[in-house]
Amino acid sequence: MSTSETTESRSRGKAPAGERVADWADGRLGIYSLAKANMRKIFPDHWSFMLGEVCLYSFIIIILTGVYLTLFFHPSMNEVEYHGSYVPLQGQLMSEAFSSTLHISFDVRGGLLIRQIHHWAALIFLAGMFVHMMRVFFTGAFRKPREINWLFGFLLFVLGMFTGFTGYSLPDDLLSGTGVRFTEGAILSMPIVGTYISFFLFGGEFPGVDFVARFYSIHILLLPGIMLGLVVAHLILVFYHKHTQFAGPGKTNKNVVGMPLLPVYMAKAGGFFFLVFGVIAVIAAIAQINPVWAIGPYRPDMVSTGAQPDWYMGFAEGLVRYMPGWEINLWGHTLVLGVFIPLVLFGVVLAAIAVYPFIESWVTGDKREHHILDRPRNAPTRTAFGVAWITVYMVGLVGGGNDLWATHFHLSINAVTWFVRISFFAGPVLAFIITKRICLGLQRRDKDKVLHGRESGIIKRLPHGEFIEIHEPLSQDAMYTLTAHEQYKPAEIGPTVDENGVERKVKASEKLRAKLSKSYYGPDSQIPKPTVDEYKEITSGHGHH
Amino acid sequence: MFAPADKAQAEESAQSLTIEEGKKLYTVGCASCHGTDGQGTSDGPSLVGVGAAAVDFQVSTGRMPAATSQGAQVPKKKNIYSQAEIDQLAAFIASLGAGPNVPTKDQYDPEGADIAKGGELFRNNCAQCHNFTGKGGALTKGKYAPSLEGVEPKHIYEAMLTGPQNMPSFPDTTMSEQNKKDIIAYLHAVNSDETENPGGLELGGLGPVSEGLFAWIFGLGALIAVAIWVAARTAKARKS
Numbered sequence: 082m083s084t085s086e087t088t089e090s091r092s093r094g095k096a097p098a099g100e101r102v103a104d105w106a107d108g109r110l111g112i113y114s115l116a117k118a119n120m121r122k123i124f125p126d127h128w129s130f131m132l133g134e135v136c137l138y139s140f141i142i143i144i145l146t147g148v149y150l151t152l153f154f155h156p157s158m159n160e161v162e163y164h165g166s167y168v169p170l171q172g173q174l175m176s177e178a179f180s181s182t183l184h185i186s187f188d189v190r191g192g193l194l195i196r197q198i199h200h201w202a203a204l205i206f207l208a209g210m211f212v213h214m215m216r217v218f219f220t221g222a223f224r225k226p227r228e229i230n231w232l233f234g235f236l237l238f239v240l241g242m243f244t245g246f247t248g249y250s251l252p253d254d255l256l257s258g259t260g261v262r263f264t265e266g267a268i269l270s271m272p273i274v275g276t277y278i279s280f281f282l283f284g285g286e287f288p289g290v291d292f293v294a295r296f297y298s299i300h301i302l303l304l305p306g307i308m309l310g311l312v313v314a315h316l317i318l319v320f321y322h323k324h325t326q327f328a329g330p331g332k333t334n335k336n337v338v339g340m341p342l343l344p345v346y347m348a349k350a351g352g353f354f355f356l357v358f359g360v361i362a363v364i365a366a367i368a369q370i371n372p373v374w375a376i377g378p379y380r381p382d383m384v385s386t387g388a389q390p391d392w393y394m395g396f397a398e399g400l401v402r403y404m405p406g407w408e409i410n411l412w413g414h415t416l417v418l419g420v421f422i423p424l425v426l427f428g429v430v431l432a433a434i435a436v437y438p439f440i441e442s443w444v445t446g447d448k449r450e451h452h453i454l455d456r457p458r459n460a461p462t463r464t465a466f467g468v469a470w471i472t473v474y475m476v477g478l479v480g481g482g483n484d485l486w487a488t489h490f491h492l493s494i495n496a497v498t499w500f501v502r503i504s505f506f507a508g509p510v511l512a513f514i515i516t517k518r519i520c521l522g523l524q525r526r527d528k529d530k531v532l533h534g535r536e537s538g539i540i541k542r543l544p545h546g547e548f549i550e551i552h553e554p555l556s557q558d559a560m561y562t563l564t565a566h567e568q569y570k571p572a573e574i575g576p577t578v579d580e581n582g583v584e585r586k587v588k589a590s591e592k593l594r595a596k597l598s599k600s601y602y603g604p605d606s607q608i609p610k611p612t613v614d615e616y617k618e619i620t621s622g623h624g625h626h
Numbered sequence: 627m628f629a630p631a632d633k634a635q636a637e638e639s640a641q642s643l644t645i646e647e648g649k650k651l652y653t654v655g656c657a658s659c660h661g662t663d664g665q666g667t668s669d670g671p672s673l674v675g676v677g678a679a680a681v682d683f684q685v686s687t688g689r690m691p692a693a694t695s696q697g698a699q700v701p702k703k704k705n706i707y708s709q710a711e712i713d714q715l716a717a718f719i720a721s722l723g724a725g726p727n728v729p730t731k732d733q734y735d736p737e738g739a740d741i742a743k744g745g746e747l748f749r750n751n752c753a754q755c756h757n758f759t760g761k762g763g764a765l766t767k768g769k770y771a772p773s774l775e776g777v778e779p780k781h782i783y784e785a786m787l788t789g790p791q792n793m794p795s796f797p798d799t800t801m802s803e804q805n806k807k808d809i810i811a812y813l814h815a816v817n818s819d820e821t822e823n824p825g826g827l828e829l830g831g832l833g834p835v836s837e838g839l840f841a842w843i844f845g846l847g848a849l850i851a852v853a854i855w856v857a858a859r860t861a862k863a864r865k866s
């Protein structure tokens with residue numbers, strides 16, 4: 082009955098246009114059931130969960146501004162004489178790529194602003210990915226079932242680096258040309274295959290006449306295409322796995338507490354897009370970036386001091402700058418270790434963070450799903466590893482700018498380089514030890530807070546003259562949050578004799594694993610959580626301690 | 627007063643008077659390091675044949691007299707001599723042995739020079755030490771090529787002519803007077819208070835390092851602040 086009634090009422094008064102369009106689409110795409118399943122997807126609120134959005138929005142901004150730039154950029158190395166409106170380059174010979182970049186900067190409406198938004202957004206995109214990756218790392222969000230998404234993310238970071246690098250090289254200016262030359266050097270340092278790869282990439286001897294056009298298709302088509310696909314896959318997986326959350330009352334490994342995707346989260350996310358766009362646009366409007374007109378066109382016979390790549394390639398630059406210039410001569414061939422070792426290290430440093438989740442799950446033997454995040458202090462070994470990794474990365478960045486530190490702090494560049502060399506080895510070790518200690522200290526403080534309450538700052542004098550500070554007990558919620566984490570026991574090597582009493586061989590990998598597990602969860606690596614008994618004993622006794 | 631025939635003689639005696647004065651100044655301010663006759667000591671090189679241009683450059687930019695205890699490189703500082711005294715010192719040292727003369731205004735005045743050509747010459751000959759637009763750069767062991775911002779045209783010319791300290795010299799035989807003017811004009815265009823930065827703040831003109839720092843601190847920093855602000859403003863869950 083009710084059905085016919087509704088049809089009747091429909092046929093009498095027309096439904097609103099929006100509804101009719103939606104009905105039309107539903108009949109063909111089944112959007113209602115999709116929406117029903119997903120519109121109330123929950124997304125928890127925490128600022129650090131918005132870092133991924135910063136990446137997403139800057140990526141979108143990069144694509145939009147990039148499309149505008151392609152309308153005016155000429156990816157060609159043909160030589161032309163410049164006659165545009167920038168006087169200090171009048172009559173200079175340069176590639177069409179360079180002259181079209183000047184054209185965009187000075188003669189296309191809004192061109193310079195768009196160029197600057199594009200470039201600033203790229204720097205911020207990479208910085209955003211770095212911090213997003215670190216938040217995922219330090220909270221343990223990469224654990225099962227999110228390992229694949231971690232890898233997708235990591236790939237995005239690496240591809241982002243190369244997309245940035247190829248884009249930076251397109252204007253064919255003296256700065257980026259020096260960077261391409263540097264890259265050619267790194268490729269040439271690869272034993273046996275280096276020369277072939279270089280000739281293949283540049284279509285012959287460097288610089289040739291091809292690389293701008295080739296980098297162009299890599300920069301605007303190949304890499305962004307792959308990245309777009311990966312971003313979509315990344316987001317689908319975030320959606321599918323649901324977002325993680327920090328521990329707290331009512332939050333379990335099986336639920337997600339937060340705001341529904343529609344309308345609250347979408348409204349927030351939409352607004353946030355414009356905030357991100359706004360911040361980047363303001364920066365691009367007030368601060369100049371990559372002024373290619375001042376840098377001048379690339380010529381292989383010229384080079385300038387102070388030539389650095391954009392920051393995300395800075396640690397690779399640093400590796401080469403602080404590596405001693407070793408080389409070996411073998412049967413008439415030169416192996417340039419001074420460049421080849423940094424090239425290998427570049428891969429090793431990146432790979433170290435990428436594979437970490439798999440190493441951790443092997444060491445802990447933990448195969449369960451985790452949807453509750455760790456507070457970094459409660460995973461001291463992981464946190465210490467992360468800080469050590471960041472230290473290596475930062476040491477590379479400092480090394481990449483060694484000349485500027487030297488001139489700006491009136492130091493000797495040799496001293497800076499030696500400092501960086503020593504830090505490369507000592508820095509991560511120190512960072513590891515110090516971070517672990519800080520984590521344990523924080524764990525101890527949490528335990529004290531749970532057992533003895535919060536320091537209230539109120540000093541009381543007892544009748545017999547003693548001064549004590551009143552400790553307020555924590556709320557139930559706070560106490561739950563501080564004790565919700567799980568503490569593991571170090572994995573032992575299983576029984577060394579089998580059921581027949583025969584001694585079995587303990588594999589070296591098993592021993593290693595037991596050792597690592599001990600360093601993760603042994604008594605030196607975690608402060609036992611307060612137990613209920615401990616709590617009762619203290620609180621039932623006297624009110625203070 | 628003088629008959630024309632005496633003019634040359636009078637000039638000569640005026641010249642020798644200047645040299646005389648210069649020698650006095652030299653003995654007080656310079657001889658301790660460069661030796662009584664400019665022959666050099668363990669504290670300073672010989673000045674025989676360095677020419678008036680070198681003296682004018684070194685003393686007007688305040689490099690000379692050097693401080694007794696030096697770092698890796700004699701730094702630029704406030705000049706303590708008047709131009710007349712500098713001319714006297716220059717005349718004295720030029721009298722020790724022939725060397726490049728102080729350039730005249732029409733030699734170094736960049737009016738009408740070719741800026742673009744100057745840029746090309748600068749990138750080819752100077753940028754490897756002084757950076758693309760003359761912002762300066764590091765050399766080994768604490769030595770450095772200084773920033774060329776605000777250096778007077780005359781001193782730029784003299785620096786090229788005489789090659790102070792670790793800088794090579796570019797005599798007229800390798801770089802013509804016109805080319806030097808072009809370089810001076812270029813530096814004026816890209817590295818002076820009249821330089822225009824159409825893109826906005828120059829951020830020190832140091833390229834990707836300062837840009838990267840700016841992107842992290844002001845770009846990502848601002849975005850994180852905004853994220854914290856947005857996350858703190860949550861909606862109240864509606865009971866349904």
Ligand code: HEM
Pocket residue numbers: 129130131132133134136137138140210211213214217222223227230231232233234235236237238312315319323324325326
């Ligand atoms: C194009 C670059 C990237 C975009 C657009 C992006 C986007 C996002 C978004 C919107 C989220 C959900 C919100 C959040 O947790 O922040 C997310 C989550 C995640 N991202 Fe990314 N991300 C990118 C790069 C990366 C990188 C470099 C990594 C690490 C190597 C990574 C690993 C993850 C993981 C594991 C999650 C799940 C976190 C959780 O559920 O707690 N992503 N990403």
